[in-house]
Amino acid sequence: MTVPYEQKIRSQTPATKSRAIPRISLHDYEARKSIIQAQIIEAAENSGFFILVNQASPSVSEIEEVFDLTQSFFALPESIKAETSFIRTENAGWESKSQIRPSTGLPDQKESLSLQYHRRHSGLWPSHPALPDEFHPKISEFMVKSHNLGMQILSCFALALGFPEDFFSKAHVVNVDDAQSTLRLLHYHDITGSQFPPSYWRAGAHTDYDCLTMLYQRTGEDGLEICPGREAHTSFGMGDQWTPVKAKTGEIVCNIGDMLMAWSDDRFKSLFHRVRCPSVGENQRSRYSLAYFNQANKNVEIQGPLGKYPAMTAHKYLMDAIKRNYGQLEKMKATQNGTSA
Ligand SMILES: O=C(O)CCC(=O)C(=O)O
């Protein structure tokens, strides 16, 4: 059942439903390419979320290394982290408990650092001497490996849509000025002993604005939940039952973002997802995750093969998506105050 967004926000039902999330092994990719491609396309059409396992790159030890570096960044004093504070117009830098989701109207209980590959030598990346020497080279290398894998996945979608195989690679060039792909390092604070009211989330329900998100998690640090039931990339309809996704080190949880949903004329589904605050009695220690957002370059034109939506640049797409989402927040606040927006 699809429930209007405004009602959904109010009820914040804790109901969960176990659903099978497709698990796709990338083992022996070249020899098994056509099988893997078919599995990925089917997962994007029917599920929106899927889990990649057995990828050659990035390896489990490379992922673990990046988690260690992530922990060392977030362990720095706030005054040092604030030297590269978040700049909204650039989608770059560090923020703490400041991202307010339209679905909750409350700040996410997390801190994050957003980085773009082409800015690795700029002041938008932290460079304090207290950071490990490997921070820059290892994180940059990890971004390249995530990007390359992302392009492999996007090539399956290109073929399914009738575009050339390298169509999305040409749209996602990460070492030029108008690149938008972003790695977000995430730290959900240790909340041991605290019981948050049900309206508080580590990350409130949202969809991603990019083409393809690749999420790395660590075993034992659960909390991600997904919700099927969205028919159009512009809608706020979501189902009413959430499915937890178990975290496992080395696996990559992939989800379609709104940009690819639009680019595929709504064929590939971008779903709402959220991260819950664990209750007393559960693991309430810190949770870390790494989200790599494959997002087309600003000047790329987006239009699906069926032309369901007018063509627009990836930059305008993003600006419109932000306006739509935050307009939703204003509408919700006005409804709560008994006025109409
Ligand atoms: O940390 C997670 O599990 C999810 C993060 C997420 O959905 C996001 O940053 O968009």
Ligand SMILES: [Fe+2]
């Ligand atoms: Fe997300």
